[in-house]
Amino acid sequence: MPRFSANLGFLWADRPLLARIAAAGEAGFRAIELHYPYETPPQAVRDACAQTRVKLLGINTAIGSEPPDSGLAALPGREAEARARIEAALNYAVAAGGTAVHVMAGKVPSELRAKARQTLISNLRHAAGRAEALGLTILLEPINRRDMPDYFYDGVEDAAAIIAELDSPAVRLMFDCYHVGVMQGDVLTRLRTHLPIIGHIQFAAVPSRAEPDEGELNYPAIFAEIDRLGYAGWVGAEYRPRADTDDGLGWFRASRTR
Numbered sequence: 001m002p003r004f005s006a007n008l009g010f011l012w013a014d015r016p017l018l019a020r021i022a023a024a025g026e027a028g029f030r031a032i033e034l035h036y037p038y039e040t041p042p043q044a045v046r047d048a049c050a051q052t053r054v055k056l057l058g059i060n061t062a063i064g065s066e067p068p069d070s071g072l073a074a075l076p077g078r079e080a081e082a083r084a085r086i087e088a089a090l091n092y093a094v095a096a097g098g099t100a101v102h103v104m105a106g107k108v109p110s111e112l113r114a115k116a117r118q119t120l121i122s123n124l125r126h127a128a129g130r131a132e133a134l135g136l137t138i139l140l141e142p143i144n145r146r147d148m149p150d151y152f153y154d155g156v157e158d159a160a161a162i163i164a165e166l167d168s169p170a171v172r173l174m175f176d177c178y179h180v181g182v183m184q185g186d187v188l189t190r191l192r193t194h195l196p197i198i199g200h201i202q203f204a205a206v207p208s209r210a211e212p213d214e215g216e217l218n219y220p221a222i223f224a225e226i227d228r229l230g231y232a233g234w235v236g237a238e239y240r241p242r243a244d245t246d247d248g249l250g251w252f253r254a255s256r257t258r
């Protein structure tokens with residue numbers, strides 16, 4: 001079975017962040033990932049992780065200052081703000097003991113897409129240099145268009161092309177099976193194809209984004225394939241629980257008895 005991490009952006013979301021970390025440890029997770037932890041001091045996150053004996057993986061760059069913002073890195077004209085958010089995220093990750101930063105690209109109208117790609121590449125080149133110096137990974141995650149219309153990319157091939165162009169060992173793909181399932185399908189083939197550039201995997205049921213025990217993706221088969229491929233990283237439970245988070249962990253408990 002893969003090593004599962006708990007995404008605390010969604011799991012135990014009704015509790016304060018430090019209580020979520022404790023809950024993940026009590027449930028048996030040995031790694032966590034966060035979305036936007038910025039209101040909690042990084043040292044407090046580091047201490048809670050040490051106390052709970054969980055490893056902190058990734059965090060996201062803050063999404064921006066205006067309500068429709070969903071990241072800034074691909075937004076022409078907002079480079080200074082984007083780089084400040086990237087710097088803040090990298091510094092937070094270092095201070096909290098994390099390993100990766102997901103750089104959120106943002107929403108871009110179709111007529112700005114070509115210019116936006118140049119902006120994204122330039123911001124990511126800067127981020128890659130900083131991440132290499134700090135020993136961190138930059139993650140790129142295409143997001144499905146149903147949940148986030150106009151998000152800069154919605155297909156793993158788009159992100160893979162950017163990763164190839166950047167040619168930095170610090171920039172990797174966040175392969176979220178949920179977004180791939182909603183937007184593209186052929187999840188197992190895409191996992192195999194992109195394995196060499198995958199830095200992190202996430203999952204949730206399609207189409208509900210609930211626990212991975214319903215819907216159209218066969219997670220037992222996907223987890224078996226992740227193992228068969230020899231993927232050595234973590235696989236993040238990033239789903240919205242149908243009700244109580246602990247009550248929905250049957251899939252995790254079952255995985256630990258195998």
Ligand SMILES: O=C(O)[C@@H](O)C(=O)CO
Pocket residue numbers: 035060102141143176202238
């Ligand atoms: O899939 C997602 O929504 C997340 O991984 C994320 O980082 C953006 O919220």
Ligand SMILES: [Mg+2]
Pocket residue numbers: 141176202238
């Ligand atoms: Mg995701």
